Amino acid sequence: MSNRFLTRGRYLSIVFVAGIAASVAGIGALLASDHQDTPEVEINPRMDINDVYAFPGSSPDRVALVMTTSSPIAGQNASFDPDLLYQLKIDNGGDAREDVVFQITFNSGTGSAQQVTVVGPVGPASTGTSNTLVNSTVVVEGAVNTALGSPTGVQVFAGLRADPFFIDLEQFFKILPDRRPSTGPLSSPSTQTAQQFRNPGVDLLRPFNALAIVIEVPKAQLVSSTAADAKFGVWATISR
Ligand SMILES: [Ca+2]
Ligand SMILES: [Ca+2]
Numbered sequence: 054m055s056n057r058f059l060t061r062g063r064y065l066s067i068v069f070v071a072g073i074a075a076s077v078a079g080i081g082a083l084l085a086s087d088h089q090d091t092p093e094v095e096i097n098p099r100m101d102i103n104d105v106y107a108f109p110g111s112s113p114d115r116v117a118l119v120m121t122t123s124s125p126i127a128g129q130n131a132s133f134d135p136d137l138l139y140q141l142k143i144d145n146g147g148d149a150r151e152d153v154v155f156q157i158t159f160n161s162g163t164g165s166a167q168q169v170t171v172v173g174p175v176g177p178a179s180t181g182t183s184n185t186l187v188n189s190t191v192v193v194e195g196a197v198n199t200a201l202g203s204p205t206g207v208q209v210f211a212g213l214r215a216d217p218f219f220i221d222l223e224q225f226f227k228i229l230p231d232r233r234p235s236t237g238p239l240s241s242p243s244t245q246t247a248q249q250f251r252n253p254g255v256d257l258l259r260p261f262n263a264l265a266i267v268i269e270v271p272k273a274q275l276v277s278s279t280a281a282d283a284k285f286g287v288w289a290t291i292s293r
Pocket of ligand 2: 144145146147148149150151152
């Protein structure tokens with residue numbers, strides 16, 4: 054990632070939770086999760102967006118945006134990919150095209166020695182499936198696993214966290230057997246089929262970690278108007 058002006062970006066993975074709508078008054082629904090959703094990200098987990106979250110921040114005028122990647126991580130030895138561009142994208146006009154983006158990159162350190170660099174919120178240099186590094190001032194930079202930035206401005210945490218998503222995956226593959234992974238203990242066809250989840254279920258992801266990128270920012274930096282019901286949509290991409 055030495056060239057900060059990539060003119061083309063390869064589309065890898067986009068729009069897992071494209072429909073999160075947030076207003077100044079409150080925040081709407083979560084729609085989907087996508088762990089290991091294609092063979093390419095299954096064998097390259099650092100390209101894999103797991104989930105995107107948006108929820109109220111530490112004060113009423115702030116919002117937290119989160120992307121998780123790389124789950125499931127067993128243990129604590131994991132690093133962000135220094136050759137990938139991680140982005141959180143915001144549409145505040147209702148046309149599903151990004152109006153502002155956060156661009157997050159990492160240096161070539163490993164584990165807890167790694168550094169994160171955040172640019173944004175800033176207008177994108179390209180939109181849609183083309184991803185270009187913007188020529189803009191670095192807003193936050195520092196070590197992973199640390200709360201960085203300003204509590205009244207852009208605040209960032211990037212690092213290892215327990216994967217907050219939960220699923221009874223063993224039962225899921227009995228319900229939808231064609232979604233089985235190609236490798237690992239759950240790749241073998243089950244002799245049983247099922248129509249529904251178990252009660253109580255078993256959270257397969259409970260012992261596993263993810264790499265999280267968490268950005269808290271004043272809502273005013275994301276929305277396009279000062280109206281009390283101003284809304285935005287948020288999604289994430291990873292590209293190279
Ligand atoms: Ca994914
Ligand atoms: Ca837009």
